[in-house]
Amino acid sequence: xxxxxxxxxxxxxxxxxxxxxxxxxxxxxxxxxxxxxxxxxxxxxxxxxxxxxxxxxxxxxxxxxxxxxxxxxxxxxxxxxxxxxxxxxxxxxxxxxxxxxxxxxxxxxxxxxxxxxxxxxxxxxxxxxxxxxxxxxxxxxxxxxxxxxxxxxxxxxxxxxxxxxxxxxxxxxxxxxxxxxxxxxxxxxxxxxxxxxxxxxxxxxxxxxxxxxxxxxxxxxxxxxxxxxxxxxxxxxxxxxxxxxxxxxxxxxxxxxxxxxxxxxxxxxxxxxxxxxxxxxxxxxxxxxxxxxxxxxxxx
Amino acid sequence: xxxxxxxxxxxxxxxxxxxxxxxxxxxxxxxxxxxxxxxxxxxxxxxxxxxxxxxxxxxxxxxxxxxxxxxxxxxxxxxxxxxxxxxxxxxxxxxxxxxxxxxxxxxxxxxxxxxxxxxxxxxxxxxxxx
Numbered sequence: 001x002x003x004x005x006x007x008x009x010x011x012x013x014x015x016x017x018x019x020x021x022x023x024x025x026x027x028x029x030x031x032x033x034x035x036x037x038x039x040x041x042x043x044x045x046x047x048x049x050x051x052x053x054x055x056x057x058x059x060x061x062x063x064x065x066x067x068x069x070x071x072x073x074x075x076x077x078x079x080x081x082x083x084x085x086x087x088x089x090x091x092x093x094x095x096x097x098x099x100x101x102x103x104x105x106x107x108x109x110x111x112x113x114x115x116x117x118x119x120x121x122x123x124x125x126x127x128x129x130x131x132x133x134x135x136x137x138x139x140x141x142x143x144x145x146x147x148x149x150x151x152x153x154x155x156x157x158x159x160x161x162x163x164x165x166x167x168x169x170x171x172x173x174x175x176x177x178x179x180x181x182x183x184x185x186x187x188x189x190x191x192x193x194x195x196x197x198x199x200x201x202x203x204x205x206x207x208x209x210x211x212x213x214x215x216x217x218x219x220x221x222x223x224x225x226x227x228x229x230x231x232x233x234x235x236x237x238x239x240x241x242x243x244x245x246x247x248x249x250x251x252x253x254x255x256x257x258x259x260x261x262x263x264x265x266x267x268x269x270x271x272x273x274x275x276x277x278x279x280x281x282x283x284x285x286x287x288x289x290x291x292x293x294x295x296x297x298x299x300x
Numbered sequence: 301x302x303x304x305x306x307x308x309x310x311x312x313x314x315x316x317x318x319x320x321x322x323x324x325x326x327x328x329x330x331x332x333x334x335x336x337x338x339x340x341x342x343x344x345x346x347x348x349x350x351x352x353x354x355x356x357x358x359x360x361x362x363x364x365x366x367x368x369x370x371x372x373x374x375x376x377x378x379x380x381x382x383x384x385x386x387x388x389x390x391x392x393x394x395x396x397x398x399x400x401x402x403x404x405x406x407x408x409x410x411x412x413x414x415x416x417x418x419x420x421x422x423x424x425x426x427x428x429x430x
Contacts, residue, residue, distance in 0.1 A: 055390035060392045097380030147347070
């Protein structure tokens with residue numbers, strides 16, 4: 001019954017945090033599947049992001065950012081959802097003449113989501129779903145010293161972020177639904193006066209589901225466009241490399257939902273990008289999520 | 301007899317062409333660019349120096365090295381080398397001025413054009429201030 005109740009669930013592959021790793025290019029932060037209303041969830045997520053940095057078109061460094069996160073979602077009410085996660089990050093930059101290795105706790109995040117519309121059909125499967133979320137990222141992780149030249153390798157940006165997330169899903173057929181999401185993230189400055197630019201993103205995902213064994217397989221190919229504003233220092237736009245740009249990405253999520261567990265694999269491949277005056281290019285990104293589902297206590 | 305003459309002439313012709321093409325490779329050259337620091341720059345105490353530049357060869361290069369020397373004390377304060385074979389390189393390294401006294405500094409970039417010791421280099425001088 002639990003699985004059937006999730007047929008109308010929606011993918012939540014949103015990029016609300018725009019965590020500014022390597023200057024903000026790593027905007028996505030999929031937290032996996034968001035069942036409409038039925039479960040609390042707790043889980044772990046592992047991800048790997050890769051980048052290359054260029055000077056006059058010549059590679060001068062390669063960056064690998066790995067993250068492990070504890071993620072949780074609490075469903076206090078049919079129309080309210082609270083998600084949170086705490087990341088631990090390991091970052092490595094390899095250059096011709098040396099390397100840097102930075103690890104530590106990242107910035108914790110919380111999202112409060114309000115379900116504005118949730119229409120179901122006679123089988124109780126979701127037909128239309130619209131939600132608005134407000135998120136906060138607190139600068140409590142390990143941050144770079146003010147004089148650091150490798151600021152982007154640190155787990156924390158040292159600044160508060162505030163996000164709004166608008167998510168709309170509508171079912172096209174019994175097995176296919178379409179999800180769209182728009183996210184705007186406002187970023188504050190850190191203690192040294194440095195501020196990453198605000199980010200905007202729009203993503204569209206087609207979600208296909210099919211029963212498989214004792215569970216259900218959900219596959220979601222999609223596209224995502226992210227735009228990053230210019231960084232500022234003491235209110236003035238940083239000249240030269242200021243993290244401004246955009247990334248158009250393709251992505252696919254493969255999830256398997258069993259009675260108590262939700263498995264997820266997400267692969268993101270940039271299609272087109274122009275970021276930081278072409279000085280940085282994002283490579284493929286992989287993430288794996290495993291969540292334990294906790295059934296809500298129903299009240300009569 | 302005629303056939304033999306043709307064969308000999310043809311063979312010699314091939315050998316001549318082969319020999320004449322063999323040794324006419326242009327020597328490899330490289331364009332060295334030091335973007336940072338610029339000559340005469342001053343790096344204040346405690347600040348980081350950005351060592352930023354590119355090397356572009358006309359063919360395969362055989363590595364490069366970067367050396368930062370305090371000319372006042374004659375001490376090497378930073379050095380690094382890359383021995384990979386590539387047609388171009390870019391570097392972006394950092395050094396923090398903790399010299400304790402105002403010093404003249406020199407950044408030297410040396411590129412290996414072959415394995416016989418042929419190199420080309422470029423250097424820039426600046427000041428590490430206290």
